[in-house]
Amino acid sequence: MHEPETLGDVLAKRGVSRRGFLKYCATLASLMALPPSVAAQMADKLTRATRQSVIYLSFQECTGCLESLSRTHSPTLEGLLFDLISLDYQETLLAAAGHAAEEARANAMRANSGKFVLMVDGAIPLKDGGVYSTIAGRTNIEILKEAVPHAAAVIAVGTCSSFGGLPHANPNPTGAVSVGTLMEKGLIERKPLINVSGCPPIPVVISGVVAHFLTLGTLPELDGYGRPKVFFGDTIHDRCYRRPFYDQGKFAKTFDDEGARNGWCLYELGCKGPTTYNACATAKWNGGVSFPIESGHGCLGCSEPDFWDAGSFYAPLPAPRAPLSAAAGAAIAVGVAAGAAVGLAGLYKRKKAQQAHTKLTVDDLETEKKP
Amino acid sequence: MTGVELLNWARGPGLQIALVVFIVGVAIRFIEMWLLGKSPDFAEARGSAAAGGWRTLFTRSLPMPGALKRAPLVFLGGYVFHIGFFITFLFYAPHILFLRAVTGFSWPALPAYLIDVIGLVSIAALVAVLVHRLTDPVRRFLSRTGDYVAWAATFLPLLTGYFAYHRLVTDYTTMLALHVLSFELLLVLIPLTKLMHTFTFAVSRWYNGAIAGRKGVKV
Amino acid sequence: MGTSLERGIQGFIEQVDRPTASFFESCVRCGMCAHACLFYTETGDPKYTPIYKLEPLRRVWEREYTLFGRIKKWLGLSKPVTEAELKEWEPLVYDSCTLCGRCSLMCPVGNDIVYMVRRAREGMVAAGVAPDGLKQAATRAVKIGSPMGVQLPALKTQIAKAEKETGLAIPFDKEGAEYLMVLSSAEIIEFSEIIPAAARIFHAAGVSWTFSSDAFEATNSGIQIGSSDIATELVSRIVRAAERLKVKYVISPECGHAYTALRWEGPNLIGRPYPFKVIHIVELLDELRAAGRLKTEGMEDEKLTFHDPCQLVRRGGVVEPPRNVLKMVASNFVEMEDPGTLNWCCGGGGGVSSNERADELRLKVFSRKKTQLDQLGVRTLVTACSNCRDMLEDGLEHHRMDIKVVGLTEMVAEHLKQ
Ligand code: SF4
């Protein structure tokens, strides 16, 4: 559909200066912990690269991920992502609708078979044949089954497609699963998969992954959850500017107490930063303005699997996920009853033994020699 | 199973199960012991049994004169790991939050770096105690499987806690989950091993002191 | 009906009470108790670790009284205690434990180990697994009236001798006397100096006292062998005599185990408090001293020390009286290392002295006392227990140590103001 043109051409057409583009590359390089010198090479490579064909499929999702990616009031750097790629299919952004849209997808797939990157947001419901989310009468899983074999790689955008996210949360009424799970179960073909989790993911992280793919032609190194290590290598906690307060044991107890005003650690208020691997504390949000903890709210752990099921967002991490008093109460009752039963049985046993006791006399004592 | 799933399980059902086993087990063992009772003492008392009992309850935390010289490792190792274990358990901020969530009580925490050092020292003491148990003739002779199980159950929470704090071995979330699970294992094993002395030591010391106290002997 | 394994197990079952269960529950196998027991410190053999001596009782407790033990028993996962095991443990329970109670001081979780050894012996003896020497001593005590086979005429002879020596009349079967004096057989045969000594002191202090022809033997082999039944029979003789003579006090002689048996175990054996009090002779001397009724003259100037009988101090609570009394008559009294409640046993308590099989071990572990004495370099050793005295003399001789052992009462009598 699109003429193969280089990224440089596109940027020139859009009036993006080389300086601006370099700055973008420098940001990416630093986020990916690459030396600054790489930024120039990256810029070079990207300018000469042809735009990457991308097909973007949305399943059980809230469009938050796409919002995060595309809602750019002013031309932000993340907005540049759309210049790096040729978005050949995206339901929400597509002008066409209905059959025309479906056709566009089929065409894009055919034209770029084996080369396009498949981006997926949203979880995929499996229960009852997957009827809980369909597009043009076809279930998500059917669509995915068809698309994946033609893709060069799959990027799961957001926690839903990475780990199941909100749809997967207990009790998971639709049987929602992640793209990774589908591959593990053999329900779709195995392809290189990158999970860019977050609810939503940080835009620059998404574009960073794409840029990595474009410049180096490979997938970035992944962590145990299939997330690019460069962005998900540290916990929020380890990079949090409030960390020193944690180490000193200074905690805000409410959202408007002295501690909160002094910027103390939000751990007691339920921050899940210690168990959350994401780049918020370094990349930040809204063009680097701030991130949740900086705004005074603890981390929810949105980039982690099952974060919805980790108990209240406002309960501290060490707190039990559910109240224990009912279980404890029952246990006390059972324990006391059982203990009493065993104890009384013991008492009875001893009593019986004592009653059966016959007086021991010296005549009972046999000795080898007679005294 | 992912680290978060493991952690969620540990913080949820795992904790419930461990707590139930712990409470039921401890209640059974304590009550089955308690109900056995003690027959009254008809001998005319010279001193107060209760005073002796209370006294020994506390003084027995100090070694008998001469004991320190005869078995320094048992005492020093024992002190260090008991005290270290309880400091890390009771005064590390996240632990206090856990205890607050469970009991409703809370108290000031010690700085994390201090807990870190104490934890490491306790780990070292436990290792020394284990080596001693394996090499010293008396300790080795007395030891049964349960003693090693109890040792491991005490050691693992300290070790996993240390690993988690320093982001060692695996990702923090998984290590934290293992840490919580090791604590749960400890809870479960308390009523199943000699760790039961956590509760019964008070009864034992009390009776020892009371029996002697009645005779006017300080033990 | 004789003894049997079954009777023994029943005996163990009868003995488990709250303290026992708590002690077993609490033991952490730290092995510290070994370091308190002279049988371990002097031999280095781990099998002498005090708590290990209680394995049979512990196993019965676990199988019969704990839920998990009962489940294991029910599933066939635990074996019952066998006769062979009891036999294996017999030397541990009897030969290598003097019921000194030092281990009970050591245990960090607070186990009163000796409390359990005493109880374990109940099961052992009911199973018939006890040293011959002790069985014979108990039989003699019940049948003849004294573990050494001493009978009333022998005492009467000694009394007559004492009367001649002192020129004092020694009261016999005097109803309404304030004090009833009983003796250990060793004091009738070997250390009979106690009789004139007591007569002179009591006369000087104006104490109204008497012997009884129904009960003169204070020791209790029943307790040493571990049979409450036999012990009750023996202690009842004294209780009956004291009640008949309507005395206010029974004087326990210079014998540690007799004191424990009379003072602390007796009322529990007969199941009621006594209508009289029990007082150790050294306690009485100290009371007389405090009341100004005991007057002495002259001092032993030689350096000497005091051996605390376990049953008097740790197991009996008589710590200061012997020191108060000794200081009246000795100017150069020095304490041993670990004095008073911390004392080390002579090695022959708890029936070990009646158990010939244990002689070799007993003499070996006497090295503890030897070390203590060597540190002081004394030539005189005072004590207040005729059994200790016997064992000390034996040990000193065996280790070729030239130290004289003296009874405290005797020493006081020598310094009585004329
Ligand atoms: S701070 Fe935590 S909850 Fe908030 S966006 Fe970042 S990872 Fe998600």
Ligand code: SF4
């Ligand atoms: S009572 Fe004395 S002899 Fe017996 S085990 Fe204890 S320390 Fe050893």
Ligand code: SF4
């Ligand atoms: S000292 Fe106490 S806890 Fe330690 S082994 Fe002996 S009885 Fe057990």
